[in-house]
Amino acid sequence: MTVISVETGKTVQNIKIGRYPRGIAITKDSRYAYVAEMGGSGVHRINLQDFSKTFIPVGSNPRALVLSPDEKTLYVTLNISGKVAAWDLEASKLIKTVSTGKAARSLDISDDGSALFVVNFGSGTMSKVRASDMKLIQTIKVCNEPIGITFDAPSQNTWVACYGGSIKVLSN
Template sequence: MNALRLALLACLLASPAGATRLYVTNEKSNDITVIDSDTLAVTQTVKAGRRPRGVGVSPDGKLLYVCASDEDGVQVFDTTSMKLLRTLSSGPDPEQFVMNAAGDLLYIANEDNAQVTVLDVKKNQVVANVPVGVEPEGMTLSPDGSVLVNTSETTNMAHFIDAKTFARIDNVLVDKRPRYALFTPDGSKLWVSSEVGGTVSVIDAKTRQILKKLRFDVPGLTREEVQPVGMRVTADGKTVFVALGPANRVAVVDAETFEIRKYILVGQRVWHMALTPDEKYLFTANGNSNDVTVIDVAALKAIKSIPVGQAPLGVAASPN
């Protein structure tokens, strides 16, 4: 199992073929919309805790984890019955998390107490609380599982943490309000999106030096309207998708040359995204237009809008 795929909001889990299910968290209607990737239709809407945000599926596809931010917990659903099994006690205001490859540990960013909580999901026990910067937000794990990265909104840093000892390895200063972090599949680079800074920093994972700072000059838009948030990378590591928030677009970036190949108009206020395991489709959660846009990855075209709940924010794809 490729740990990288777990690293992306713990969403994108490998093992191709079969109909994929997409799980969308709706922040304001407090529910989860389930979408079938074959029919591109909503199959179910399930009640969740208050303010559901970060979402991810276990490596075996059996469990769905959802941060109920206003209930200070992570809810666990059975993906077959979509019944709530239990609520794990995270720290206050959990927003995003990442899961290890074995699927037994969750690393949760708790926005309110400047800590990352490491949770054993089987025992529902906190293994460690790691102090990080103010308002921790993005969470990711290196593909080999050795390095944990957290971004903090107010400190404007990406914190590199040893995933075994939880000792701080390094801090890298990035642009304002870093929201999301992503390792390339080979683990060599870390991409960090800065929402207010309007940039994406590409960091060398070994030297922790910033290799490249990407700007997104969408013709006709002010810089203020471009706010990079969620990101996704293809399994071959060649393409990165960057959601640009109120620019209502997804940037398609060549991960080798850093050239921006295209801006795809999606729904309004695009937050997070998920690729189906076969990488046929990219789904984007659009917070203001209350829908999910389906992008045909080969054609790089938006092909459908699927209405979901109120204020969709997170989206995760099942691995099978």
């Protein structure tokens, strides 16, 4: 991973992450960046002041990341196993995983932090997970190979991008 100054356009720091860095989540105060190491077994927490890093062993093949609104929990898709992991950042431990579907790819969280929305590339589905206990609430077929997802707080809609070029908008 390369940190580049937006003012100068020059490299500030190179940070070794692994072969396939994927999802990134940054804290609201810009103090930490969390970077998934797809093909590896965890996430790297990078201190954006001194560029030190800490390894978080969330599970195999992490892909996408999202922080809870209070930034106490990191949610991670585990692509190959088709699961989502919840990691307690304060206690530094795994809370729970839940199976969502084949090839869990992208995820987002509701603005109040109550629900996670996950697209499962291999299953062609979108899953809704209750964040408080990591219980799978709903899984619906959305399209072949859903690849991206965004929860829109004002409308309470979930937008799903499909690999074939379509977008689905789902009402919650």
